[in-house]
Every structure is written in structure tokens, then in C-alpha cells.
Amino acid sequence: MKLKQLFSDCDIKVSEEAGILDITGIAFDSRSVKPGNIFVALAGNIVDGHDFISDAVKNGTSVVVGERPAVSMPAFGATAYYQVPNSRQLLSKIAANFYGNPAKKLTVIGVTGTDGKTSTCNMISGLLRKAGFKTGLLTTINVDIDHTVVDTGVHVTTPDAVSVQSYLAQMVAAGVQYAIIEATSHGLSQYRVNDCEFDIGMITNVTHEHFDYHKDFNSYREAKSLLFRLLNRESGKDFQKYAILNADDPSYDFFKDQACVVSYSYGIKNSADFFASNIVCVDDHYLFTVNMPGGKKIEIKSKLMGIHNVYNALAAIAVTYLQNIPTQSIKDYFLNPDILPGRFEEIVSGQPFRVFVDYAHTENALQNVLDLANQIKKGRLILVFGLSGGLRDKSKRPGLGRIAELNSDLAIITAVDWYPSEPVTEIIDQIAEGCIAAGGEEKRTFVKIPDREQAIAYAIQTAKSGDVVVIAGKGHETSLSINGVEYPWNEVEVTKSKIRKFAQNDQ
């Protein structure tokens, strides 16, 4: 693509001569620059991309964009340099231009919130697919372009802006009509989804998370609200825009004020446009009535268990209502929904107790999952859980311990991912402080087993007929970081192997 085209609507003056330069791709890491690429220098949290411009030039970049004034840049020969006010914003814009502004050819649904984004995105997609539409998904689990699955790598949810636009372009090429994007607070605040031209913006809930990065609740919530500010932008698409908001979340009013488009609410406590009533759990199903705008009601029987999934279902059903999806198709979907890996995923391997693997790693998520497990247990509830070290928010640790202590009969605190910056025992001790503060006692109500495999083994060995074992924190993830080294990991397979081992020992 010519530089002039790449910079369309970017408010950058390009000379005739520079405008005809061929740009072969976009790089924001000097190490991945290929000849003819444009290099966008990003000021990072750890280093500053502007300090690597000469490396990018050595690797063959032809044009550089950055925030520093040209006079302060190191000499890098004849390569053109353009100064912009915000490099990350520009990166997103030129990525969209490079890939032909794919979001303008799609109906784009953005889902943000602390918990339930992946689950809700998948429900929306499942419901739309059931009704015959082609969808594309960008979530923590993977990228799914009309059933073609792309692995986005370890610990990534919202990919970088260039990848986001490239995936959207692949969706357009595959004939996808709806793109459903999980928009994290990191992704939003780093402008990774800035040019996704959202048509529907949705929030699940906002609780304590990522204060390591956003510092406090207000800044975290502010980052989430960027989705609604993006929604307010004029996109030129022929589509009525909507915001879908959780009426039971304490931040409901805050988000309602941010969204200047038509908004719909959902909930089970406060009055809402999509309101669930008569919620009961019967034989591994949740039954509930969805009261819709205009007085219409839908009776749902859902295989997706838990009150949290009732919330997710309401939000997803709101989308289908706005798209006029037939009621029967909605009912049919919930009878046989997509079961996501690591989201209250049951492991059935002939054992006389029930075992579930779940991705809960916030207080709210853990509370919801333990409420559900307590509802279905016939004996004790044994919980294996922990929290990541490294970038993960440290202030969550005692709170998670408290929830575990108050809602399980035995809590086994173990490692999730941990890094050289902090020993795993320190993380576990801080979680244990929360257990103790809630009345727990080591070796009686909770134990500490740093090795995750041993912790799972202990839970399986200890469980008796009628018990429920919940193994929380890793879910679908396919690697486990031990002291900064990533090892392949499959929570379901590890658990099954322990079940087999102890079944043999019992014979």
C-alpha cells in the first residue's frame, strides 16, 4: 500500500514523493521489522520504542512514526519520520487502513467487563450461528473465524491493533457478518480496538481487577468505559447502535451516562429491559423466564449453569432480540449450547464425586462458581485455587482467600502462574492471610500445596462420594508458568490422570 493511502484520515502531511512509497507492513517492535515496513514507536511501560528506531532502520524500515519531536531522534539516514500526538492511536488507524477498514463491512459487537466476557461473546456467537449467521470471535480462548480457529498465544485476550485489524479482514474475506470482540481494559486503554467501529457495546460487570496496571477502581472503570465512547463515534454504517448494560452492577449509572446511543438494561434484581425471573436449578439445568421489552416472555432451559450464566444469557439474548432472531432458535441454543473449555467444565472419569475445572480468578467469579458448586454438592466442597504472580494484581490475594474460606469445606491454595520476581510461597501466604482473617485454620480448613499437580492430586485423593471438587484459576490455558518458565499444561488431562491413579490405588 502507498504511504498516502496508509495515512488517509490521519491528519499527517505527506509530500508527493513520500506519498508514493510502498509500505509492505506495519511493525511496532523493532525486532520484527521487515524491509519496507513502517515502524511505529510506542512509549511502553518497560522500555520506549523510540529508543529502538535505529534497530528498526537497520532491519529495513522505510518510514517511522513516533511521539517524540524529530529533533530529539537519533540520526537514521534518509528514513522519513512523522511525529504524531499518540502513536498507539495512530497504529490502530493505519492498521485499519492497511487492511481496508474491515470493521466498516461487519456488524461489530464489543463485550467488556471484569468477568464473563469470553462466556458472553461465545453465547452471542452461538445464538447468531444457530440462527444461520456467520460470526467471528476474538476472545481469551482463541480467534474463531466462522469455525476456523486461530491460536492467539499464551495470556493474550485482546491482540495488538495490527492483529485485530488483520483478523477482522480475514472475517470479511470469510463472509462473516458479525464480529464479536472481547475488549479488555488493557486493550481499550492501549487503543488496540480503537478502529473496530463498534455497533453494539456491552458490559458484564465491574469489580476489583488489574489494579496493578490501572492503579485504582476509577481508572479501571474509566478504561472499560472507553468502549462506550468508541460506540458513540459516527461510523457511517447503516446500523442502529446499542449499548447493553447490567442493571444490577453498581456502575450501571456510570456506564449509562457514558453511552450516548440507545441503551438496554438486563438484570435479575433491579428492574431491567431484559429481566430474568423464576430462576431455578433442576437436574443440571437452569430454568428461567426472560421478560423482554414489550411484555414478551421466553422460557429458557439452559445447560449453562450458575447465576452468572443467567446474566451472560440475558446480555446475549438482548443482542438476539435487537437482531430479530426467532424465539425458538434462542430456546434451542440454550438446550444444547457451546460448552467452553475451562468454564465450569465437568470431568467425568468414573469417579464417585463431581469435578469441575473453572477459570475463576476474581472474587466475584469465584463467589459465583462456589455458589453453584454448593448448590449441587451432596457432600463437601473441595476447592483448589490460587492467583498468578507477575503482572497480576496483588491486592486481590486476601480477598480471594476470604471467599474460598467462607464458601468451601476445604481450600487447597496452590500456584497459578508465577515468575522470578516473587516466590510462589509469598503469593500463597498472602492468599492464606485472607483465609485466616475469615476464620480459617491451616491444615483444618485450608492447606498450602505450591505444586499445582500435587494440589490437584491431594484434592482428588481426599474427595469422597457426593463431594464436589472445583479446580479454579487455569481453565482452558495450555501453559503453566513456573518461576517464569512456561510448561505445557492441560488442567483437564492432569486431573483425569489423578482420578485414574487414585482409582487404581483403591482397587
Ligand SMILES: CC(=O)N[C@H]1[C@@H](OP(=O)(O)OP(=O)(O)OC[C@H]2O[C@@H](n3ccc(=O)[nH]c3=O)[C@H](O)[C@@H]2O)O[C@H](CO)[C@@H](O)[C@@H]1O[C@H](C)C(=O)N[C@@H](C)C(=O)N[C@H](CCC(=O)O)C(=O)O
Ligand atoms: C502490560 C501491557 O499491557 N503491556 C503491553 C504494552 O507493553 P509495554 O508498554 O510494557 O511495552 P514495552 O516492553 O515497554 O515496549 C515498548 C515498545 O517498545 C518496543 N520494543 C521493545 C524492545 C525492542 O527491542 N524493540 C522494540 O521496538 C515494544 O514492542 C513496544 O512496542 O504494549 C505492548 C505493545 O503494544 C503490548 O504487547 C504489551 O502487552 C503485553 C504482551 C501483555 O502481557 N499484556 C497483557 C497484560 C494484556 O494486555 N492482557 C490483557 C488481558 C488481561 C486479562 O487477563 O483480563 C489482554 O487483553 O491480553
Ligand SMILES: Nc1ncnc2c1ncn2[C@@H]1O[C@H](COP(=O)(O)OP(=O)(O)OP(=O)(O)O)[C@@H](O)[C@H]1O
Ligand atoms: N457474568 C459473570 N459474573 C461473574 N463471574 C462470571 C461471569 N461469567 C463467568 N464468570 C466466571 O468467570 C470465569 C471466567 O469467565 P470468562 O472467561 O467468561 O470471563 P472473562 O471476563 O472473559 O475473563 P478474562 O478477562 O480473564 O478472560 C468463569 O470461569 C466463571 O467462573
